[in-house]
Amino acid sequence: MRVALLASSMAFCFGLSREESAIVRSAALLHDLGKIETPLTILEKPGPLQPAERVLMDRHAAAGERLLQDVPACERLALIVGQHHERFDGSGYPRGLAGAAIDPAARIVTVADAFVAMIEDRPYSQRRSRVDALAEVRRCSGTQFDAAAVAALFASEGYP
Ligand SMILES: [Fe+2]
Incomplete structure (x- = not known):
């Protein structure tokens, strides 16, 4: 929910239409759907994952896409x-998609997800301050993250 609220605020700052912003919000709500196929021992493991566990964890993105492809009218959400x-x-x-090959909505969800993951306690990491998290996102602007999506994060205000 937190990722969805932030992502929809960012979508507005990014200049997306109302309809596109609604798609961003829905996709953000569903982004980790594929984790229903990830073993709980991996999801809740404190500390870093072993390589074999990482492989299983990383399947969740493609799994979420596959699950949503089976739902009528959810093709775009599946893609994001x-x-x-x-x-x-x-x-x-x-x-391994890059740049414009990645849907702009997905670029926004990626930044919102990464930022929220940093400011919340997770089994594998302790929360960081908002200032630290923003600095980390800025550090990765233009490499890991789309610079326009990062700008939308900084322009967003009033998120939880
Ligand atoms: Fe994810």
């Missing part, structure tokens, strides 16, 4: 969910 771990420089997964 499937791209939410792609990186702007092409170093992400599952397909």
